[in-house]
Amino acid sequence: MNAPDRYELFLLGDGEAKVTVQPETRVPNAAVFTFAKEDHTLANLLRAKLVKLPHVLFAAYQVPHPLFATFKLRVQTDGEKSPKDVVLQACGDLIQELQMLDQEFTKEWELKKIAGEGMMG
Amino acid sequence: MDYDVGYGLDGDDTGPKIVIRETTDKSINFVLSNTTLSLANAVRRVMLAEIPTIAIDLVEIETNTSVLADEFLAHRLGLVPLSTRDVDSMVYSRDCNCDEFCDNCTVMLRLHAVNRSSNQNVKVFAKDLFAETVSGMPLRRDGPAITTGDSLPPRGEPVITDENGNGALICQLRKGQELRLRCIARKGIAKEHAKWAPTAAIGFEYDPHNKLRHTTLWSEGDDSAAEWPESRNKDWSRPPVEGEPFDYTAEPRKFFINLEGTGVMPPDQILHNGIKTLQQKLAFIVQNLRGTSDPSQPNGMDESANMGGGFSPTDGIMNGNGTAYGGNSAYAPDPGYQTPAYGGAGGVGSVYGGGLGAATPYGQPRGY
Numbered sequence: 001m002n003a004p005d006r007y008e009l010f011l012l013g014d015g016e017a018k019v020t021v022q023p024e025t026r027v028p029n030a031a032v033f034t035f036a037k038e039d040h041t042l043a044n045l046l047r048a049k050l051v052k053l054p055h056v057l058f059a060a061y062q063v064p065h066p067l068f069a070t071f072k073l074r075v076q077t078d079g080e081k082s083p084k085d086v087v088l089q090a091c092g093d094l095i096q097e098l099q100m101l102d103q104e105f106t107k108e109w110e111l112k113k114i115a116g117e118g119m120m121g
Numbered sequence: 122m123d124y125d126v127g128y129g130l131d132g133d134d135t136g137p138k139i140v141i142r143e144t145t146d147k148s149i150n151f152v153l154s155n156t157t158l159s160l161a162n163a164v165r166r167v168m169l170a171e172i173p174t175i176a177i178d179l180v181e182i183e184t185n186t187s188v189l190a191d192e193f194l195a196h197r198l199g200l201v202p203l204s205t206r207d208v209d210s211m212v213y214s215r216d217c218n219c220d221e222f223c224d225n226c227t228v229m230l231r232l233h234a235v236n237r238s239s240n241q242n243v244k245v246f247a248k249d250l251f252a253e254t255v256s257g258m259p260l261r262r263d264g265p266a267i268t269t270g271d272s273l274p275p276r277g278e279p280v281i282t283d284e285n286g287n288g289a290l291i292c293q294l295r296k297g298q299e300l301r302l303r304c305i306a307r308k309g310i311a312k313e314h315a316k317w318a319p320t321a322a323i324g325f326e327y328d329p330h331n332k333l334r335h336t337t338l339w340s341e342g343d344d345s346a347a348e349w350p351e352s353r354n355k356d357w358s359r360p361p362v363e364g365e366p367f368d369y370t371a372e373p374r375k376f377f378i379n380l381e382g383t384g385v386m387p388p389d390q391i392l393h394n395g396i397k398t399l400q401q402k403l404a405f406i407v408q409n410l411r412g413t414s415d416p417s418q419p420n421g422m423d424e425s426a427n428m429g430g431g432f433s434p435t436d437g438i439m440n441g442n443g444t445a446y447g448g449n450s451a452y453a454p455d456p457g458y459q460t461p462a463y464g465g466a467g468g469v470g471s472v473y474g475g476g477l478g479a480a481t482p483y484g485q486p487r488g489y
Contacts, residue, residue, distance in 0.1 A: 006312065006313045006314065007215075007313055009312050009313070010171070010310065010312050010313070011215075017409065017413070018405060018406065018409040019406060019409045019410050019413065020413070021410075021413055033410075035406070038402075040166070041162075041163050041166040041167055041170075041171075041399075041402075042163070042402055042403075042406070044159050044162065044163065045159045045160060045162075045163040045399075047159070048157055048158070048159030048160075049157075049159070084410060084413075087406075087410060088407055088410055088411070091403045091404075091406050091407045091410075092407065094160070094403050095400050095403050095404060095407075097136065097137065097156070097160065098160075098164075098396050098399055098400050098403075099396075099400070100135070100136030100137060101136065101137040101139075101153075101156070101160075101164070101396060102393060102396045102397075104136060104137055104138060104139050105139050105151075105389070105392055105393070105396075106393075108139045108140070108141050108151075109141065109389050112141045112144060
């Protein structure tokens with residue numbers, strides 16, 4: 001009865017920011033990114049990409065509460081790049097990798113289709 | 122480090138690899154390799170929960186003298202699979218600028234069934250739902266040709282795949298019972314309600330020999346291998362060598378995916394849409410993050426971001442892809458399709474260009 005509306009899982013509230021950045025004061029070159037209306041899909045994807053990027057010393061994420069669609073991503077770098085830059089790079093790399101996946105699939109799918117038609121004809 | 126998205130290694134090693142093993146009109150079974158578990162899993166999760174489709178969302182009941190309660194019927198109607206042909210040009214009703222509903226955000230479906238005189242029950246099937254425009258006109262069969270979706274009925278019409286051509290059974294009517302209603306079908310995603318899911322199930326397996334020890338195979342006796350059935354993917358992966366030491370740096374590289382659709386969208390389209398949705402998600406993050414300042418940096422470094430609110434260098438960031446949830450241009454399946462972000466950099470060329478010097482979005486070659 002008092003369950004939150006399902007759309008709150010993916011629709012940003014009024015004036016709500018998608019990403020907010022908070023510096024980590026105790027450690028140099030570290031920041032916590034809070035993503036609104038996102039879940040493990042994006043969190044784990046970004047985290048896994050970040051830990052493999054150069055200049056990244058630490059990357060991990062946390063979902064503070066399972067009922068709220070938000071996650072926190074903590075990133076620390078070696079100082080040559082800012083945490084924000086590496087997150088942006090991770091996003092960019094992932095978009096490209098997904099693009100390659102899409103094209104690879106299109107290629108294989110078309111080949112499969114041609115092969116299938118060849119069998120019939 | 123075996124980080125081999127493959128730039129600068131050998132040309133064949135670039136990017137994810139796919140081997141399609143089996144296809145039907147509703148499913149694809151393929152092997153994905155040369156990627157990370159996180160990417161494969163993200164694509165899987167997006168295909169399950171975040172691809173826009175169409176389903177009945179509101180039901181206006183004029184007459185219901187059947188044995189089923191109104192809300193019971195409404196629920197059953199919601200689960201009827203409706204064709205997603207051309208959903209990309211459809212708008213979410215919350216984003217639409219019409220008052221209640223219009224043809225941009227809604228498909229109407231009418232149902233009228235009576236059992237006037239028969240002593241046998243009249244069965245009401247999904248095929249008895251008649252899709253129409255808001256003004257009551259029949260639907261046009263148009264929209265861009267989708268790769269294999271040509272057999273798909275017009276947008277919003279029930280998808281019927283059983284051999285009798287009936288579709289799902291909605292209700293049965295005894296003598297004298299009547300059903301007359303109007304359904305309002307809308308665009309949505311499965312995160313809101315599972316009726317919007319384009320997938321029935323996604324089989325996802327990696328490491329069939331459990332070499333990575335990501336799972337513990339429980340067994341009654343001492344030999345778990347004797348008690349557990351063999352995976353059909355076992356032949357696709359190198360079996361462990363007897364006495365081989367455990368490789369704790371190994372990562373899963375090969376994913377056995379069986380993508381099963383509901384028939385609402387052809388399976389290849391589900392994968393394409395899943396990738397696209399994920400790219401839009403990432404592009405939206407880039408767009409938003411560019412606009413924020415980075416407080417971890419000393420003052421001044423981020424001036425540009427503070428002023429003018431914005432992502433000036435990348436104005437074209439959402440090129441041709443609309444907002445994360447907004448209306449989208451028609452989908453073109455082949456290379457013409459652009460990356461949501463980075464319209465120019467990288468792009469198609471780098472993908473098939475042998476992988477040498479493929480520029481990152483930021484123009485620097487990567488050192489790994």
